[in-house]
Amino acid sequence: MxxxxxxxxxxxxxxxxxxxxxxxxKRGYDVVAFKEPTDSEYGKRIRQILKERKVSPEEELELFIKDREFNVRNNILPALKGGKVVIMDRYYYSTIAYQGALGLDVERIKMLNEQFPKPDLVVILDVSPETALKRIKAKRRPDRFEDVEYLRKVREIFLSLKNNVVVVDAERDIEEVKRDVLKVVIEHLGESFNKDAKL
Structure with missing residues (x-):
């Protein structure tokens, strides 16, 4: 999955x-997690770009696609074929939302990502840009993607996405968010979730 x-x-x-x-x-699943951007040459280039905006949104999109091709080929597909549960910390929904908010055509971005494995479940953690920025600033300096107006557009696109998408209110206490997300995932895996069980 x-x-x-x-x-x-x-x-x-x-x-x-x-x-x-x-x-x-703990429940006996063979699980792996992957993150995007990856540590491939494309992922490293993307991280560099996040610090200093020196390419067009189109070139940026191209790098995200190449990085994802690398991730699917080297990480995601082998893990899925090995029967593992694969959890992605960002996937192509982020590209749709972030690059779409830069003005690129959302439908075209979706089409370019159709070649990749589709998630069985997408959990969108929903917070306001104001809350998000407050949390970011408590840890580090925001990068150029982290601006209230821009994040507002990104959030709108995320909330417009359909197909296996579950939106979870992430403004709440982290323990409540964890419990809600775990419930959604466990039920998606075909098990019943004991809401009174200790996490």
Whole structure:
């Protein structure tokens, strides 16, 4: 099964992905987590670009696609073929939302990503840009993608996405968010979730 955890920066994706890996392993699942951008040459270039905007949105999109091709070929497909549950900390939904918010055509971005494995479940952690930026600033300096107006557009696109998408309110206490996400994932894996069980 392929699960993507998505949302604007500061929504808690990495925390939730780590938590899911831990919880699913406790339940006996063979789980791996991958992150985008990756550590490929394309991923490294993307991270560089995040610091200094020196390419067009089109060139940026091209790098994200190449990085994803690398990730699918080297990480995602081998893990899925090996019967593992794969959890993505960002996947192509982020490209649709972030590059779409830069003005690129959302439908075209979707089409370019149709070649990749489709997630069985997409969890969108939804927070306001204001909350997200407050969380980011508590840890580090925001990068150029992290601006209220821009994140507002990104969030709108995320919330417009359909197909196996579950939106979770991530404004709440992290323990509540963890419980809700775990419930959605466990039920998606075909098990019943004991809401009173201790996490």
């Amino acid at each position: 392929l699960i993507a955890v998505e949302g604007i920066d500061g929504s808690g994706k990495t925390t939730i992905v780590r938590f899911l890996v831990e919880e699913l392993r």
